[in-house]
Amino acid sequence: MMKQNKRGQMIMVQLLIFFMAISVMVAMIPAIREMLDIAQQSDGLNCPGYYYNGDSGNILSYNASLTKNTLACLAIKLYLPYIILVVLIGGVTKLISGRVSEGGGL
Secondary structure (H helix, E strand, O other): OOOOOHHHHHHHHHHHHHHHHHHHHHHHHHHHHHHHHHHHOOOOOOOOOOOEOOEOOOOOOOOOOOOOOHHHHHHHHHHHHHHHHHHHHHHHHHHHHOOOOOOOOO
């Protein structure tokens, strides 16, 4: 009977799941970006430097006469890079530390 390498098989399955998670994340980036843009508009957080579709004269662009929430705007700008980093670091960590239980115990 041929002995199978269960650890090697598990690493390949985990690698496949990791690449699938990255693919889903990349596919969702435009939708997440759209929601973040809606939050930055002048009828929301009124983030400094935000221009609706690149048009500074649009009513939804930054309006200096309205109140602004600078800390929330900073958090929104950092939101997407942190999500990407968490998925990448978490996936690589899972790949590296993944173990196959050889015995029946914990």
